[in-house]
Amino acid sequence: MSASLKTEGLVKRYGVLLVTDHVSLDIRAGELHAVIGPNGAGKTTLINQLSGELAADEGRIVFGGQDVGALATHQRARAGLLRSYQITSIFEEFTVTENAVLAAMAAKRHAWRFWKPMLSDAAARSAADEAVAAAGLANQADTPAGELAYGQRRQLELALALAAQPRFLLLDEPMAGMSVQESAAVTKLLRSLKGRYTILLVEHDMDAVFALADRISVLVYGRVMFTGTPDEIREHPEVRAVYLGEETV
Amino acid sequence: MSTSLLLVQLLNGLQYGVLLFLLAAGLTLVFGIMSFVNLAHGSLYMIGAYAAALTYAATGSFVLAMLAAMAAAMAVGLLLEVTIVSRLYRRDHLDHVLATFGLVMFFNELVRLVWGPQALFVDVPEMLAGTVSLFGINYPSYRFAIIAVGLLVAVGSYWLIHKTRVGMLIRAGAQNPQLVGALGVNIGLLNAMLFGVGAMLAGLAGAMAGPLLSVQSGMGEPVLITTLVVIVIGGIGSVSGALYAALIVGVVDTLGRVLLPMALREVAERSVADAAGPALASMLVYLLMAVVLALRPQGLFPVRRG
Amino acid sequence: MSSLLHRPALLPVVLFAGFAAVPLVATALEQPFWIAFFARILIYAMAASALNLALGYGGLVSFGHALFMGLGSYAVALPALHGIANGWVHLALCVGGSALVALAVGAISLRTSGMAFIMITLAFAQMGYFLFVSLKQYGGDDGLPVASTSQFGGFDLGSTLTLYVTALVALALVTWWMAKLRASPFGMALRGARQNARRINAIGLQARRLQLVAFVISGAICGLSGLLLANLNAFVSPSSLTWTVSGELIVMVVLGGIGTVLGPVIGALVFLGLEEWLKALTQHWMIIFGPLIVLMALVGRRGIVGLLDRWPRAPAGPASAAAPVATPPAASAATPGTATKGGL
Numbered sequence: 001m002s003a004s005l006k007t008e009g010l011v012k013r014y015g016v017l018l019v020t021d022h023v024s025l026d027i028r029a030g031e032l033h034a035v036i037g038p039n040g041a042g043k044t045t046l047i048n049q050l051s052g053e054l055a056a057d058e059g060r061i062v063f064g065g066q067d068v069g070a071l072a073t074h075q076r077a078r079a080g081l082l083r084s085y086q087i088t089s090i091f092e093e094f095t096v097t098e099n100a101v102l103a104a105m106a107a108k109r110h111a112w113r114f115w116k117p118m119l120s121d122a123a124a125r126s127a128a129d130e131a132v133a134a135a136g137l138a139n140q141a142d143t144p145a146g147e148l149a150y151g152q153r154r155q156l157e158l159a160l161a162l163a164a165q166p167r168f169l170l171l172d173e174p175m176a177g178m179s180v181q182e183s184a185a186v187t188k189l190l191r192s193l194k195g196r197y198t199i200l201l202v203e204h205d206m207d208a209v210f211a212l213a214d215r216i217s218v219l220v221y222g223r224v225m226f227t228g229t230p231d232e233i234r235e236h237p238e239v240r241a242v243y244l245g246e247e248t249v
Numbered sequence: 250m251s252t253s254l255l256l257v258q259l260l261n262g263l264q265y266g267v268l269l270f271l272l273a274a275g276l277t278l279v280f281g282i283m284s285f286v287n288l289a290h291g292s293l294y295m296i297g298a299y300a301a302a303l304t305y306a307a308t309g310s311f312v313l314a315m316l317a318a319m320a321a322a323m324a325v326g327l328l329l330e331v332t333i334v335s336r337l338y339r340r341d342h343l344d345h346v347l348a349t350f351g352l353v354m355f356f357n358e359l360v361r362l363v364w365g366p367q368a369l370f371v372d373v374p375e376m377l378a379g380t381v382s383l384f385g386i387n388y389p390s391y392r393f394a395i396i397a398v399g400l401l402v403a404v405g406s407y408w409l410i411h412k413t414r415v416g417m418l419i420r421a422g423a424q425n426p427q428l429v430g431a432l433g434v435n436i437g438l439l440n441a442m443l444f445g446v447g448a449m450l451a452g453l454a455g456a457m458a459g460p461l462l463s464v465q466s467g468m469g470e471p472v473l474i475t476t477l478v479v480i481v482i483g484g485i486g487s488v489s490g491a492l493y494a495a496l497i498v499g500v501v502d503t504l505g506r507v508l509l510p511m512a513l514r515e516v517a518e519r520s521v522a523d524a525a526g527p528a529l530a531s532m533l534v535y536l537l538m539a540v541v542l543a544l545r546p547q548g549l550f551p552v553r554r555g
Numbered sequence: 556m557s558s559l560l561h562r563p564a565l566l567p568v569v570l571f572a573g574f575a576a577v578p579l580v581a582t583a584l585e586q587p588f589w590i591a592f593f594a595r596i597l598i599y600a601m602a603a604s605a606l607n608l609a610l611g612y613g614g615l616v617s618f619g620h621a622l623f624m625g626l627g628s629y630a631v632a633l634p635a636l637h638g639i640a641n642g643w644v645h646l647a648l649c650v651g652g653s654a655l656v657a658l659a660v661g662a663i664s665l666r667t668s669g670m671a672f673i674m675i676t677l678a679f680a681q682m683g684y685f686l687f688v689s690l691k692q693y694g695g696d697d698g699l700p701v702a703s704t705s706q707f708g709g710f711d712l713g714s715t716l717t718l719y720v721t722a723l724v725a726l727a728l729v730t731w732w733m734a735k736l737r738a739s740p741f742g743m744a745l746r747g748a749r750q751n752a753r754r755i756n757a758i759g760l761q762a763r764r765l766q767l768v769a770f771v772i773s774g775a776i777c778g779l780s781g782l783l784l785a786n787l788n789a790f791v792s793p794s795s796l797t798w799t800v801s802g803e804l805i806v807m808v809v810l811g812g813i814g815t816v817l818g819p820v821i822g823a824l825v826f827l828g829l830e831e832w833l834k835a836l837t838q839h840w841m842i843i844f845g846p847l848i849v850l851m852a853l854v855g856r857r858g859i860v861g862l863l864d865r866w867p868r869a870p871a872g873p874a875s876a877a878a879p880v881a882t883p884p885a886a887s888a889a890t891p892g893t894a895t896k897g898g899l
Contacts, residue, residue: 051757077759089754091747102747103758110740111760117738164758286670336853342670343616347809348852350802355845362839470798474681477674485671528689535682539663542675546666 003064003167010059021222037219080167092146100128107165131163266499267399271454273491275447281486288349291469292356297452311374322452330444368463484548505533597722603819605776611814614749619680625796627781635702642705657774687793698792712786812860
């Protein structure tokens with residue numbers, strides 16, 4: 001169910017600026033791997049290259065043993081590489097259920113059907129309901145996404161990725177803008193997903209990162225400064241310097 | 250085909266291209282900076298043509314006629330911008346299309362109501378009724394004058410855009426419209442001015458085209474659509490792109506209409522050539538657009554977005 | 556009694572029953588003109604419905620749909636000129652031709668978006684217009700009478716009544732399909748692509764491919780309306796490919812209610828009815844119609860169906876019946892069990 005993801009020497013330049021500086025990551029199947037770093041470190045740019053929305057200038061991306069560098073975003077999604085967005089990107093006019101069923105239906109390749117209602121697709125429906133429930137939105141199932149509160153929108157953001165039969169989840173700051181309680185709920189959710197899917201988690205919320213991650217990579221100025229277990233990261237002197245004054249670790 | 254005939258057609262192509270540039274220059278900026286789809290630009294061209302025709306008939310002065318055309322078109326353009334267009338900047342492109350479609354309908358009918366459906370004929374001004382001697386051929390002075398005026402406007406617009414503060418604002422606006430507004434520039438005034446200047450150029454084009462084409466209701470739309478093709482080929486928001494694309498389109502269209510039927514007659518049976526020739530020639534510019542889009546969807550000389 | 560009035564299918568039933576009654580009423584009043592007039596409404600309703608698929612569901616602002624109507628019309632006139640009166644041949648050429656052209660135009664135009672897409676579709680329609688104008692052997696600017704209307708076995712679409720019934724049945728089927736399509740996997744994916752193309756790609760679907768397929772289906776159905784129009788008028792001309800026709804179709808869709816099922820049909824009815832009424836008042840009716848369209852654009856785009864939705868609901872009012880047909884069927888999706896599933 002879960003797949004591994006390796007990058008080898010990933011490089012992205014904007015002019016002379018090296019936004020992604022020879023990043024090599026090795027994320028094992030079933031692992032929850034966090035990427036942390038100060039603002040401007042290039043975390044979202046990295047995710048965009050992994051999802052295929054941005055083309056890398058150099059380097060390889062190997063997903064589940066397959067080189068996916070040449071694949072477009074939708075093809076990587078089909079292969080099970082799903083992402084969620086830092087700035088919520090959902091289908092505002094559709095209800096929560098319709099959002100999730102759309103994602104599930106896409107994953108099951110049922111999109112080219114022109115008559116029977118999408119919501120009557122039993123397989124897609126059950127996958128969607130499961131994702132919606134896991135994300136904590138079951139009691140909002142029939143609410144149009146545009147009417148949800150901010151925290152609920154972030155939950156739907158996650159549900160969409162979950163519903164689409166992922167083998168790997170690229171999560172870009174899922175807890176952005178959330179209250180303490182909401183973040184705790186999402187942490188609980190992610191913990192329940194550990195092992196089932198491989199997760200690359202980009203987050204600023206250090207409590208969540210240290211509670212969840214199997215390993216953490218620290219990204220500074222586009223370069224992976226250090227990869228290690230949460231304990232190793234806590235002790236690392238350079239990491240402490242980078243974060244001094246930002247968050248207590 | 251004789252070289253002198255070819256040269257004449259080439260110059261005709263330049264002249265057509267220059268008229269297209271006058272229309273395209275203002276329109277591409279409105280597209281690029283305000284992101285506003287202005288289908289009523291052809292109506293401003295028509296208003297200019299009518300203003301020029303009527304002023305020339307009343308005063309006998311073509312210079313006055315051109316000034317009247319620019320003033321009338323600019324006035325109507327500013328009025329439209331302030332009352333209708335500025336309310337629609339934040340809306341969907343569909344709303345722009347609907348509103349300007351309604352305006353075109355209105356202006357075409359208004360013109361028909363006041364001056365009737367028949368075409369007005371404008372004489373070429375006497376001063377320019379002769380020919381000039383160019384590269385060994387005799388070319389109509391009036392058409393040459395149009396080329397001259399057009400190139401003058403091109404040089405003027407280059408100076409404005411690259412050598413003045415206002416031009417810098419325009420270039421900045423083409424790259425990043427929101428940022429320019431956030432910098433405290435009176436964006437409302439800039440937009441209105443841009444719209445007005447574009448309208449003025451359209452009016453000028455209408456005035457100059459009057460003696461060549463017939464001045465009547467609905468004259469604006471065919472030219473507008475060709476202008477849209479020019480803008481797409483050149484790159485939305487790019488005035489230099491509009492210039493090069495306008496000249497290319499003008500020359501390809503004019504030469505194509507002459508050369509293509511001739512070429513076809515060489516390779517195909519006469520009846521087929523006579524049928525297919527004009528048909529293919531009329532489609533040539535659109536085929537060019539299709540090819541450009543297939544290879545470079547952002548246009549040939551796109552503005553590099555910030 | 557009140558439960559009958561609350562039935563969601565009421566508005567379309569009333570609408571189509573009304574259309575069906577037209578020939579009967581017209582014949583009784585000895586005013587056969589109305590049959591032809593309403594036939595035209597049915598045809599444009601179909602063209603507008605086709606456009607609604609691309610524009611309303613898909614978010615593709617095509618200003619060139621007149622091209623497909625024109626192609627459909629010429630698909631009747633050209634074979635007829637060469638002695639082919641077989642309706643099935645006309646139909647095949649019509650649907651096949653429109654679909655192929657829509658595929659080509661769509662494939663190229665969808666390489667752009669936004670303003671460029673609008674301008675390019677407009678340009679392609681103009682190209683079609685110039686093509687038919689320059690084909691002098693097929694009438695050129697003057698147009699071409701239809702030498703023989705489409706014959707389907709015993710049925711001749713040249714007879715106004717036969718045409719009317721055919722158009723009505725065709726419109727009913729198209730409307731039914733559009734309703735089904737809206738909630739179908741393809742329709743939902745297409746509407747998702749309009750709302751958020753990036754997310755559609757991120758869940759594994761290709762937004763552009765969805766839009767292209769929608770554009771092709773839209774072009775084919777629009778072509779079909781052209782075939783009917785050619786039979787109604789027994790005449791075709793390049794003037795049916797002009798940008799004004801494309802613009803009028805957009806107005807019909809928006810006026811009726813963009814993205815809804817019945818919007819295009821109501822829009823065509825109101826547009827053509829209003830046009831007819833204004834024409835009777837003055838030959839310069841466009842001077843009134845133009846500003847009305849500007850007003851419609853300024854005021855906002857819920858359309859007539861949207862207005863019906865917002866009508867203050869009396870207990871047994873027809874508006875409540877209109878809503879489920881017209882708006883996204885959110886409520887009807889709920890089943891009792893799901894709402895109570897435990898969350899976090």
